[in-house]
Amino acid sequence: MPFNRDQMARRLADDVPEGWCVNLGIGIPTMVANHVPAEREVIFQSENGVIGMGPAPSKENEDPWLINAGKQLITLAKGASFVGHADSFAMIRGGHIDLCVLGAFEVAENGDLANWATSENDTAPAVGGAMDLAAGAKQVWVLMEHTTKDGRPKLVERCGYPLTGLACVRRIYTNLGVIDVLPEKGFVVRDLAPGVTLDELRAKSGATLHTN
Amino acid sequence: MINKIVQSVAAALAGVKDGSTVLIGGFGSVGQPDVLIEGLIEQGAGNLTAVLNNAGVGRVGVARLMELGRVRKIICSFPRSSDPVVFETLYREGRIELEIVPQGTLAERIRAAGAGVPAFYTATAAGTPLERGKETRDFDGKRYVMERALKGDVALIEAWEADRWGNLVYRGSGGNFNPVMAMGAELTIAQVQHVRELGALHPHMIGTPGVYVNRVVQVDRGGDWLRPELS
Numbered sequence: 001m002p003f004n005r006d007q008m009a010r011r012l013a014d015d016v017p018e019g020w021c022v023n024l025g026i027g028i029p030t031m032v033a034n035h036v037p038a039e040r041e042v043i044f045q046s047e048n049g050v051i052g053m054g055p056a057p058s059k060e061n062e063d064p065w066l067i068n069a070g071k072q073l074i075t076l077a078k079g080a081s082f083v084g085h086a087d088s089f090a091m092i093r094g095g096h097i098d099l100c101v102l103g104a105f106e107v108a109e110n111g112d113l114a115n116w117a118t119s120e121n122d123t124a125p126a127v128g129g130a131m132d133l134a135a136g137a138k139q140v141w142v143l144m145e146h147t148t149k150d151g152r153p154k155l156v157e158r159c160g161y162p163l164t165g166l167a168c169v170r171r172i173y174t175n176l177g178v179i180d181v182l183p184e185k186g187f188v189v190r191d192l193a194p195g196v197t198l199d200e201l202r203a204k205s206g207a208t209l210h211t212n
Numbered sequence: 213m214i215n216k217i218v219q220s221v222a223a224a225l226a227g228v229k230d231g232s233t234v235l236i237g238g239f240g241s242v243g244q245p246d247v248l249i250e251g252l253i254e255q256g257a258g259n260l261t262a263v264l265n266n267a268g269v270g271r272v273g274v275a276r277l278m279e280l281g282r283v284r285k286i287i288c289s290f291p292r293s294s295d296p297v298v299f300e301t302l303y304r305e306g307r308i309e310l311e312i313v314p315q316g317t318l319a320e321r322i323r324a325a326g327a328g329v330p331a332f333y334t335a336t337a338a339g340t341p342l343e344r345g346k347e348t349r350d351f352d353g354k355r356y357v358m359e360r361a362l363k364g365d366v367a368l369i370e371a372w373e374a375d376r377w378g379n380l381v382y383r384g385s386g387g388n389f390n391p392v393m394a395m396g397a398e399l400t401i402a403q404v405q406h407v408r409e410l411g412a413l414h415p416h417m418i419g420t421p422g423v424y425v426n427r428v429v430q431v432d433r434g435g436d437w438l439r440p441e442l443s
Contacts, residue, residue: 046385047315047316048239048240048242048385048388049385049387049388050385063384064241064242065242065383065384065385065386066242066384066385067239067240067241067242067385068385071240071241071294082382082384082385082387083387084319084382084387084388084389084390084391084392084419085239085315085316085319085387085388085389085391085392086319086320086322086323086391086392088316088319089315089316089317089319089320090320092316093316093320093334093335093336117341124291124292124299124300124303124310124312125291125312126289126290126291126292126312127289127290127312127313127314127315127342128289128290128314128315129289129314129315129316130314131314131316131317131336131337131340131342132314132315132316132317132336134336135334135335135336135337135338136316136335136336162340162341163339163340163341164340165338165339165340166338166339166340166355
């Protein structure tokens, strides 16, 4: 059985070490925070200037002045701090974020990432902070479905969609498995979802998958 | 005596000229100078370049300003929103110009203007469609894009508290673009929920020193907000 979205987020969360400062993108990546065990201290940064996000608030603890990059209400963890946008992105651009987890349209075997526009002719694409994070985080992991809704592979030899960043993706977590992206080598399978075979993974990928 | 507190929204916005570049703070619903934007609609300046993170939601605020034909160009990172109906219509009809800037580059271009730096290099957008038309240069074997400072004629910002020197304290995630925009414009106008006596704001809590602020207007946002837990 392939992973569902919750299980994908949990599988990624399993690999986040204690002490890392982590930025989670909008969508499935946001769910990663729910799966890091409370006893493992991980600092979640939101690009609107919150360092140290806690879990979503209960109804009575909602504070309309506390939101994350996805505009959802949040709480603060003990030890949290605030900065403005310039300092928040200095933190990102300056390499102080250990890990950024992003969604993607495509990832190429050289680590190129496409996740902001689906066509060169998309006249008003929304980039947000994706390019800053792709260029600045120490590591970028992608969390996404292995294929598009109509079954086309999202792991490809070269991205067809406009790029977000060059050679920036280090690892990919999908509903089918975990794939490293290694310089000089390309995609290397690290783990398979329960019941998924290597042949199935290869059939649903648009580039060579190595096994070591 | 220094006193930057003005008594009305109209007084706060007096003198904003046609053709101005207007920096507008806020991220999502937090930290938005909503009353000042309404005031700008009343004030009447047109042919504006609006610089902000999103291109407006629904038909209020910045979206309303655009719908009235007062915005010539928008510079933002994320033109999509939960309801970008006005922007998308104007854009499709060719009645508004758009410049997309990565969010961190947008903040840094404004910071550069405020800090007297005419341009800087960043790896953000290198090798992507957003580097087109810009100078690129390699440093230590890595590719960077030159970005120019982005200065506002006016900044409209929101804070939680102010004093008569224009010192500002932000609340929660309400800082966001506000402190950097405060330093990046010729005329910085702040709407605040509370005005405190000079000396009442703790120096360490001041997010924007009054040096960057020209006018402050107190507005009632209507909410019975608690004091920030950290002050």
